[in-house]
Amino acid sequence: MQIRNNIRRLLQYRMCLIRFRELGFERVYSYSLGREAGVSPEQIRKDFSRFGIKGNKRGGYLISELLDSLNYIFGKNELQDVILIGVGNIGMALARYNCGFFKRRKYIVAGFDIDPSKIRKINEIPVLPMEVMPRFVKENGITVGIMAVPAVSAQEVCNSLVNAGIKGIMNFAPIVLKAPKHVVIENINLCNVLESVIYCANYARDDLGVLEC
Amino acid sequence: MQIRNNIRRLLQYRMCLIRFRELGFERVYSYSLGREAGVSPEQIRKDFSRFGIKGNKRGGYLISELLDSLNYIFGKNELQDVILIGVGNIGMALARYNCGFFKRRKYIVAGFDIDPSKIRKINEIPVLPMEVMPRFVKENGITVGIMAVPAVSAQEVCNSLVNAGIKGIMNFAPIVLKAPKHVVIENINLCNVLESVIYCANYARDDLGVLEC
DNA sequence: ATGGTTATGTTATTATTTTCACAAAAAGTG
DNA sequence: CACTTTTTGTGAAAATAATAACATAACCAT
Numbered sequence: 001m002q003i004r005n006n007i008r009r010l011l012q013y014r015m016c017l018i019r020f021r022e023l024g025f026e027r028v029y030s031y032s033l034g035r036e037a038g039v040s041p042e043q044i045r046k047d048f049s050r051f052g053i054k055g056n057k058r059g060g061y062l063i064s065e066l067l068d069s070l071n072y073i074f075g076k077n078e079l080q081d082v083i084l085i086g087v088g089n090i091g092m093a094l095a096r097y098n099c100g101f102f103k104r105r106k107y108i109v110a111g112f113d114i115d116p117s118k119i120r121k122i123n124e125i126p127v128l129p130m131e132v133m134p135r136f137v138k139e140n141g142i143t144v145g146i147m148a149v150p151a152v153s154a155q156e157v158c159n160s161l162v163n164a165g166i167k168g169i170m171n172f173a174p175i176v177l178k179a180p181k182h183v184v185i186e187n188i189n190l191c192n193v194l195e196s197v198i199y200c201a202n203y204a205r206d207d208l209g210v211l212e213c
Numbered sequence: 214m215q216i217r218n219n220i221r222r223l224l225q226y227r228m229c230l231i232r233f234r235e236l237g238f239e240r241v242y243s244y245s246l247g248r249e250a251g252v253s254p255e256q257i258r259k260d261f262s263r264f265g266i267k268g269n270k271r272g273g274y275l276i277s278e279l280l281d282s283l284n285y286i287f288g289k290n291e292l293q294d295v296i297l298i299g300v301g302n303i304g305m306a307l308a309r310y311n312c313g314f315f316k317r318r319k320y321i322v323a324g325f326d327i328d329p330s331k332i333r334k335i336n337e338i339p340v341l342p343m344e345v346m347p348r349f350v351k352e353n354g355i356t357v358g359i360m361a362v363p364a365v366s367a368q369e370v371c372n373s374l375v376n377a378g379i380k381g382i383m384n385f386a387p388i389v390l391k392a393p394k395h396v397v398i399e400n401i402n403l404c405n406v407l408e409s410v411i412y413c414a415n416y417a418r419d420d421l422g423v424l425e426c
Numbered sequence: 427a428t429g430g431t432t433a434t435g436t437t438a439t440t441a442t443t444t445t446c447a448c449a450a451a452a453a454g455t456g
Numbered sequence: 457c458a459c460t461t462t463t464t465g466t467g468a469a470a471a472t473a474a475t476a477a478c479a480t481a482a483c484c485a486t
Contacts, residue, residue, distance in 0.1 A: 002425030011405040038389045058452035093306030168414025176251045184413040192224040200397040201381025271482035
């Protein structure tokens with residue numbers, strides 16, 4: 001978890017900057033951006049510094065320049081293709097959400113499922129049988145996959161993704177995936193997140209006298 | 214972000230323990246649990262220690278006892294009601310996912326939406342008009358809400374939730390919500406998560422020579 | 427029993443992250 | 457043009473978190 005938090009914050013800054021631009025602003029200061037992104041101004045300057053992003057010593061940052069820099073870092077200019085494995089409940093929602101991804105030039109180009117009844121187009125995205133996945137990945141140079149499969153088959157699916165050459169996985173199955181360390185895995189356990197919020201909202205201040213949550 | 218990471222890891226441990234139990238195991242060691250949860254054994258012992266969970270100096274931990282302790286901490290024994298605001302694409306998927314939540318005794322008891330066409334039952338969950346929300350929250354003692362509304366209306370919805378007495382929010386809108394600090398907010402920006410995975414998978418090792426991601 | 431082995435619980439150490447502090451640069455002002 | 461103000465950029469300090477180390481308790485074998 002070295003650079004990961006930097007990246008995450010940078011993406012958040014970008015989100016805020018886009019809104020600032022829509023509101024007609026031209027410049028931001030680490031202070032104003034920090035306020036919007038819920039981060040300290042020093043943190044922002046440090047994060048920018050880490051990626052060589054420079055501002056103007058008196059005039060803060062030019063939003064358009066900042067966005068250019070951030071878009072360059074995140075490869076916004078080329079479209080980045082992603083696949084989706086498991087077109088059940090969550091998978092379906094993500095496929096439908098694709099236009100949200102598309103705005104950021106991330107695009108689910110295909111879905112895969114073992115269930116033959118799922119093999120059809122969803123929102124323009126072709127859903128293909130699981131066996132085709134490795135070839136698809138190789139032929140299209142796919143490097144990142146979104147997994148929305150049941151927990152029982154998740155590790156197996158992960159293995160075949162890695163074998164096919166996938167380098168990054170966003171995983172919604174409630175399991176901690178094991179993969180070679182050159183593969184980036186982001187586990188998103190919706191149940192656990194909800195539960196942690198419930199805990200912090202209801203119980204945290206009663207136990208141990210700990211408030212900070 | 215004081216206790217939050219502890220909580221999150223504890224929930225992950227529980228997840229692993231449930232699987233261990235299903236596989237017929239009776240005991241775990243910090244080492245074996247750590248391997249499964251992707252965490253160091255010392256970390257696990259530290260986390261347990263923080264919450265007063267004790268093991269057996271030679272025999273590790275009895276899975277059933279551990280699960281009892283964890284379930285006690287997270288209030289697994291009583292059913293915890295949650296509401297959902299915004300029954301669009303993501304919201305709908307979460308409503309349908311409810312049985313997954315239910316297994317953990319977290320339950321979406323109602324959805325709310327401003328769009329009148331959404332006012333109907335989804336998967337047994339009644340969807341009500343937004344105006345009814347404050348009364349519903351008060352009458353049913355709801356403390357936690359899941360927000361899956363568009364970014365433009367998110368802050369406004371957040372405000373009315375807080376006014377209604379909500380203490381914790383799991384937010385899927387791509388915006389950093391501002392709320393009084395006694396309210397716990399967890400922002401889940403699916404685009405940003407995907408983008409960070411893509412970045413780490415493709416670019417991280419090229420820039421700056423940083424590998425750790 | 428008793429000695430050896432193993433895994434916990436906790437203290438000490440190290441590493442990482444965040445905050446603080448301040449010099450330097452830009453911009454405005456008289 | 458000097459002088460003041462403001463905001464960046466960064467090195468030092470503080471706070472947090474993770475890892476290592478080790479004493480202690482439980483178990484096992486003899």
